[in-house]
Amino acid sequence: MSLDEQLRSHGLRVTGIRRDVLDLLQRSDRALSHADVERALPERADRVTLFRVLQSFEDAGLAHRVLDVQGTSRYASCSTECDAHAHHDVHAHFRCTACSGVFCLERVALPEVNVPKGFTVTASRLELEGRCSSCA
Ligand SMILES: [Zn+2]
Ligand SMILES: [Zn+2]
Structure with a gap:
């Protein structure tokens, strides 16, 4: 599916920045922070616009937010199998202590925990720490 098709099929209007x-x-x-995205964009983007774009992706199920222990938000695209509406942070993530990269471990599901x-559980995360393949 093209980028435009993916945006449309998630109910989002196609814009250049999206x-x-x-x-x-x-x-x-790896998952990208606001600053990472801002730096990598071909054209300078307004901070608020960028924030809204990432938020709309999260709401639509195109991306998920990964919060690390320091509370920094990073965004990663959801794999195509990802259910658009039930896609909270349901898998584990790996954080590289050398480059601070955060990677999705999409095959490692978070266990169902009875509280x-x-x-009431409002968020859950499972983070593994170590070195990524480029830093090992
Ligand atoms: Zn690394
Ligand atoms: Zn992830």
Whole structure:
């Protein structure tokens, strides 16, 4: 599916910046922060616009947000099998301690955890730490 088709099939209007950001996320082997995306875009983008684009991707199920222990948000594109509406951060991530790269471990699902009665889970994450293949 082309970038335009992917945007449309997720209910998003096609704009130049949406196309550029989606292309960037899908080509990257790692999750990208706002700053990473801003730096890599072919044209300078307004910060607020960029924030909205990433947010719209998250809402539409085209990307998911990965929060690391320092609280930095990074975005990664969702694999095509990703369900557009039930795609919270359901897999584990790997963080490289050398380059700070965050990688999706899409095959490693987060375990279903039963929390005590009355508790509500609003977020869960499973992060592995070590060295990526380029830094090993
Ligand atoms: Zn690395
Ligand atoms: Zn991920």
